Amino acid sequence: MQVASMHFKERASERLNDEVLRANLGKIKGKFVANRKRSLSELDDFEATRDAGRAIRQRALDDLDVWLESFEASATARGAKVLFAQTPAEINKLVLDIAARHGVRKIIKSKSMVSEESALDHAIEGAGLTVVETDLGEYILQINDYEPPSHIIGPALHKTKEEVAELFHRKHGTPKKDVIEDLCLEARGVLREHYLTADMGISGGNFFVAETGSVVLVTNEGNATLTTTLPKVHVAISGIEKIVPTLEDVATLMRLLPRSATGQSISNYVDILTGPRGAGEFHGVDHMYFIVVDSGRSEVLGSEVREALRCIRCGACMNHCPVYQNIGGHSYGWVYPGPIGSILTPMYVGLENALDLPQASTMCNQCGVVCPVRIPLPDLQRKLREREFAEDLRPWYERAAVRLWAWAACRPALYALGTRIGVRVLRTLAGPDGMIHRLPLFGAGWTTGRDMPAPAGRTFRELYAKRGGTSR
Numbered sequence: 001m002q003v004a005s006m007h008f009k010e011r012a013s014e015r016l017n018d019e020v021l022r023a024n025l026g027k028i029k030g031k032f033v034a035n036r037k038r039s040l041s042e043l044d045d046f047e048a049t050r051d052a053g054r055a056i057r058q059r060a061l062d063d064l065d066v067w068l069e070s071f072e073a074s075a076t077a078r079g080a081k082v083l084f085a086q087t088p089a090e091i092n093k094l095v096l097d098i099a100a101r102h103g104v105r106k107i108i109k110s111k112s113m114v115s116e117e118s119a120l121d122h123a124i125e126g127a128g129l130t131v132v133e134t135d136l137g138e139y140i141l142q143i144n145d146y147e148p149p150s151h152i153i154g155p156a157l158h159k160t161k162e163e164v165a166e167l168f169h170r171k172h173g174t175p176k177k178d179v180i181e182d183l184c185l186e187a188r189g190v191l192r193e194h195y196l197t198a199d200m201g202i203s204g205g206n207f208f209v210a211e212t213g214s215v216v217l218v219t220n221e222g223n224a225t226l227t228t229t230l231p232k233v234h235v236a237i238s239g240i241e242k243i244v245p246t247l248e249d250v251a252t253l254m255r256l257l258p259r260s261a262t263g264q265s266i267s268n269y270v271d272i273l274t275g276p277r278g279a280g281e282f283h284g285v286d287h288m289y290f291i292v293v294d295s296g297r298s299e300v301l302g303s304e305v306r307e308a309l310r311c312i313r314c315g316a317c318m319n320h321c322p323v324y325q326n327i328g329g330h331s332y333g334w335v336y337p338g339p340i341g342s343i344l345t346p347m348y349v350g351l352e353n354a355l356d357l358p359q360a361s362t363m364c365n366q367c368g369v370v371c372p373v374r375i376p377l378p379d380l381q382r383k384l385r386e387r388e389f390a391e392d393l394r395p396w397y398e399r400a401a402v403r404l405w406a407w408a409a410c411r412p413a414l415y416a417l418g419t420r421i422g423v424r425v426l427r428t429l430a431g432p433d434g435m436i437h438r439l440p441l442f443g444a445g446w447t448t449g450r451d452m453p454a455p456a457g458r459t460f461r462e463l464y465a466k467r468g469g470t471s472r
């Protein structure tokens with residue numbers, strides 16, 4: 001997928017003015033956030049389960065080389081082939097090589113974010129083969145000229161029912177429908193034909209299990225089950241960080257993943273696939289491949305933001321993020337949006353190509369509070385901000401302003417005088433409603449998409465002293 005993260009500010013500004021998008025994003029609170037809250041209330045050991053989930057993911061990352069070798073040995077023993085891709089280009093090459101080896105003409109795919117990193121669909125089509133996305137959201141985006149996904153679990157979440165109805169009417173040549181169930185049935189009818197005629201199925205992988213050499217797929221539509229069992233070849237693609245040591249670990253993580261993602265106690269389908277069809281088995285593929293992808297992950301593992309690799313892609317951090325809730329996923333300009341994307345994207349595509357993403361945070365820590373594997377997302381964003389300053393990647397005026405602030409902050413009397421002047425000036429900018437609608441100069445960005453409550457006109461220390469408190 002082409003990187004557009006360097007245009008974050010422009011893209012975010014455009015989307016702040018997109019009323020339809022903002023109405024669609026409002027669905028997140030009513031759906032994912034409310035459902036998560038309800039499903040967590042059923043558990044009395046959620047915090048302990050989070051600790052266990054964190055420990056499982058950290059244990060896997062701490063000895064990743066060992067677990068990868070163990071996974072390779074287990075999967076190979078069950079008849080699968082394990083291949084490693086260092087770069088996005090290598091993912092595409094490996095897939096096309098497998099397709100050529102087995103005479104594949106048509107490929108069906110269930111959702112795979114890693115394949116978005118390498119623009120795999122375009123590579124497949126470029127090689128003259130047919131590829132069909134089978135996840136409903138991904139299918140909608142594919143037939144809309146490969147629109148990029150905007151959310152890691154709801155890729156077409158930004159679209160209205162009416163937009164999808166119009167798209168299906170145009171692309172399928174069918175009468176326009178206005179009931180969601182009818183639209184789903186229409187897509188199901190179109191996709192069913194592809195399941196039955198495809199030569200190869202590609203899936204992602206929520207987890208790769210070292211103990212058994214299995215891939216675990218967590219879905220709600222059943223498309224992954226059909227994609228990975230009906231064609232003669234199955235290729236599962238996922239990152240090196242998706243290894244977990246044992247099936248028991250998967251059971252623990254499954255208590256966290258659907259609840260944090262959609263608020264379900266369990267997703268509709270959980271597939272655990274281990275090797276191709278064995279002798280005497282009825283179901284399964286003839287050939288099974290794993291493509292285990294590095295593509296920048298080793299570098300993350302050796303960096304100050306390594307904890308981001310614990311991510312199990314539940315989407316809770318973006319669902320609860322006030323920035324994501326207002327600008328949507330496309331603003332982030334690459335595969336992974338929201339708080340986790342603002343860490344992973346700069347690491348995978350280069351900090352210099354995604355300079356504004358670590359800044360795309362209010363540091364409110366909503367993301368850190370809801371993350372089921374306790375990734376300290378604001379801390380990691382701050383570490384990337386520090387790196388941007390250390391490497392002189394921020395504009396000169398920002399660096400000068402921070403230096404000036406640091407200089408003043410080390411001089412309490414001067415700092416107190418500055419804040420006393422600052423709150424009084426800001427107070428004069430307030431409208432009759434007590435809100436600041438437009439800040440001048442460098443502060444303009446703060447009020448482009450929202451109003452800012454004006455300060456009281458006195459500093460906290462002044463108000464505190466007025467009530468008889470003393471400050472040091």
Ligand code: SF4
Binds near residue numbers: 310311314318340
């Ligand atoms: S960072 Fe945490 S909350 Fe965000 S997607 Fe990953 S696991 Fe979920």
